[in-house]
Amino acid sequence: MPRFLVSGFGPFGRIEVNPSEAIVRRLNDFESVVLPVSYRAVDDFVSDCGLKSGDRWLMLGVCANxxxxxxxxxxRNVLSDQPDVEGEVRGKRKIDESLPKKVRGALFYRMRLPKGPFVNSESAGDYLCNYLYFAGATRLRGVRVGFLHVPTFETIAESEQLAAVSSLASKLKST
Incomplete structure (x- = not known):
């Protein structure tokens, strides 16, 4: 049976409690992991996660605005000049010069926008959320990956976000 993984990120900068971490920790029906907001941690996890063709990975991260x-x-094939939690700065440049400007994860491919507080977006940004998404989509051949940005709990209550993400994850796991 294919694996279905849900990941979130830990705190960073002004985000003392990362909503993606809080949601992932409460999704009891799914395999889950919380990653530090670190290039090294992302690289290590993508290399060692054991996901293989046919598996699915729903990535979560916070979008404070x-x-x-x-x-x-x-x-997008782009890096930020913002330091990660370990102080590493990769600088504004491409993640990989040999790859296209943007890639599409297959997890949401052809899926209609679900009911609830969802909206489609064309860009995962240029920080660690985007870096994780790009790494998963380009380095894990045959794994269906997708990224979901969640707002702060001040914007949408934790209970509402948890219900929406749980419903979405259940749908994605069964398709």
């Missing part, structure tokens, strides 16, 4: 849950259609 969003007012809806954003289904990210594309990961």
């Amino acid at each position: 969003c007012d809806r849950l954003r289904i990210e259609r594309f990961a």
